[in-house]
Amino acid sequence: MRGKRLLQLIAIAGVAGLPACSSTQDSGRAPSQAAPPSITSEPFGQLDGTPVSRYTLTSGHGMGVRILSYGGIIQSIEVPDRTGHVDNVVLGFPTLDDYLNNTGSAKTYFGAIIGRYGNRIARGAFSLNGNEYHVPINNNGNSLHGGTAGFDTKVWQASQENGSDSVSLKLQYVSPAGEMGYPGTLTTTVTYTLNQKNELRIDYHAITDAPTLINLTNHTYFNLAGEDALDVYDQKVTINADNYLPTDATQIPTGQITPVKGTPFDFTSPTAIGAHITANDPQLLLAHGYDHNWVINRGNNTGLVQAARAEDTRTGRTLTVTTTEPGVQFYTSNFIDGAFTGTSGHSYRQGAGFTMETQHYPDSPNHPNFPTTVLNPGETYDSTTVFAFSTGTSR
Numbered sequence: 108m109r110g111k112r113l114l115q116l117i118a119i120a121g122v123a124g125l126p127a128c129s130s131t132q133d134s135g136r137a138p139s140q141a142a143p144p145s146i147t148s149e150p151f152g153q154l155d156g157t158p159v160s161r162y163t164l165t166s167g168h169g170m171g172v173r174i175l176s177y178g179g180i181i182q183s184i185e186v187p188d189r190t191g192h193v194d195n196v197v198l199g200f201p202t203l204d205d206y207l208n209n210t211g212s213a214k215t216y217f218g219a220i221i222g223r224y225g226n227r228i229a230r231g232a233f234s235l236n237g238n239e240y241h242v243p244i245n246n247n248g249n250s251l252h253g254g255t256a257g258f259d260t261k262v263w264q265a266s267q268e269n270g271s272d273s274v275s276l277k278l279q280y281v282s283p284a285g286e287m288g289y290p291g292t293l294t295t296t297v298t299y300t301l302n303q304k305n306e307l308r309i310d311y312h313a314i315t316d317a318p319t320l321i322n323l324t325n326h327t328y329f330n331l332a333g334e335d336a337l338d339v340y341d342q343k344v345t346i347n348a349d350n351y352l353p354t355d356a357t358q359i360p361t362g363q364i365t366p367v368k369g370t371p372f373d374f375t376s377p378t379a380i381g382a383h384i385t386a387n388d389p390q391l392l393l394a395h396g397y398d399h400n401w402v403i404n405r406g407n408n409t410g411l412v413q414a415a416r417a418e419d420t421r422t423g424r425t426l427t428v429t430t431t432e433p434g435v436q437f438y439t440s441n442f443i444d445g446a447f448t449g450t451s452g453h454s455y456r457q458g459a460g461f462t463m464e465t466q467h468y469p470d471s472p473n474h475p476n477f478p479t480t481v482l483n484p485g486e487t488y489d490s491t492t493v494f495a496f497s498t499g500t501s502r
Contacts, residue, residue: 142167144303146267146274151175152203157262159203162276164301169193170496172301177203178259179220179278179297181327183334183450186305189423189498194333196424196496198440198460201450212246215440215447216326219259220297221252223282223289224480225324226400226436226469229359233472235290235481236318242288247357252326254287258295259326273302284317291317293482306495313488321482322467323490328440328460329426331419335451338458339439340381345416346374346437348401352468353390362474364402372399377418380439380461396441396458400434400468411491415463423498428463430492433478436464465492 144167151161159177169187174180182199199217200206209215224242231242231250243254252259263278275298282293295313302308311323330339351372352360367373371383371391384396391397403414411429415437418425428435440460447455471477482488 141303144270144272144274144301146269146276148265148267151177154203154207154262159262160265162265162267164274164276164299166301166305167303168305170301170305170307172299172307174276174299175203175206176263176265176278177206178218178261179263179299179325180206180259181218181299181325184307184327184494184496186424186496187498192422194422195450196329196331196333196426198328198330198334198455199450200447201452205448209447213442213444213446215328215443216252216259218327219325220263220278220323221326221464222258222295222321222323223253223287223293224250224320225252225322225464225466227251227357227359229357229470229473231288233320235320235472238290240288240290249357249359256287258282258323263297270300273300275300289319291315291319291482291484293319293321295323297323304495305497306493308491308493311488311490313482314484314486315482316484318481318483320472320480321488322471322480323488324432324436324464324466325492326462326464327494328462329417330460331417331424331426332422334449335453338381338456339461340384340458341379341420342461343377343379343418343420344374344437344461345377346401346435347404347413347415348435349375349404350402352400352402352434354393354399354469356393358394358398359470360400360468360474360477362476364476367401372397372401374401374415374437377416381458384439394441396439397461398436398438398441400436400466402468403430403433403435405433411493414465414492417461417463418499425497425499426463427495427497428465428492429495430465431490432465432467432492434466434468436462436466436469438462438464463494465490 173182228250231244268275300308468477
């Protein structure tokens, strides 16, 4: 509670004198009285004798982010609402043991870096350069999020960076050849940067010494009303996508790229998450809600484009997601059943949060019509996603 109170005081100082709905996201500059961004660290337990640290990044404008060196987990994001009141807006656990004990089919991956391969690979099998590979099956007959011990379970090497208007946490992990069945030694760097505009930028970078697959993402669950709010069904979402990928009964894409128009998957204009989630639609019934990849409208743009926007009209908090990735997995925590107690002591239930996992498409290695996820020696994997918070209005 002391940390939350500190961030509330920072928020009050940062928004003092501003109009109620003002936002540095919209104005492009921080107020003159805002404090400079900062980053600190503290011990957060150990994993098999390896120390785990928790890093706190503050923007100087009311936003604070806590990130663990274990799994690169975003444990909390605290941001002000339109009145300056600060709440944590992501789901997470209070202790390291809670994350370590979150295993098996009920695993939530709260806030973690996902790799080597985000999302699903059908039957845990793929072919690369004429060779067949098998990776661990851990989800309904398929491989999910890198297998039974993906990047979310690793302690990453961490370093801090301070800039004039931002702070960064750089995390690195070297995955040896053969880990979880994937070929090639993969060296991955993930950098979290928080700036005075209340933007959290995630830069992914990787190289390999042999051909391999890679599809990195972050698995943060958002609830813009606050981590302890009941559900997200009244929050409005816009997804910049005219098409999505339908799946089979095990949530593997069929290979079709299907228009969203006229379906419950149409979020091309602001739509409440719960508006159509109980519709008698086969895809919704299979996933018990939304858990699908939307194909971002990119055109020929290879840089950052808006993937999605979410808004809680009661608090005024908005989240804008921009990315260099071709897809985004929108998931509505369909299988959370009250068994998990969050950072505030609140029990999470179905619909407690939503994810915006920017990514290449699920099961890409087995669908030649999908963008490739192959990384070869001499190439670099570079991907960027930005989570920008503000207190704007629907547009």
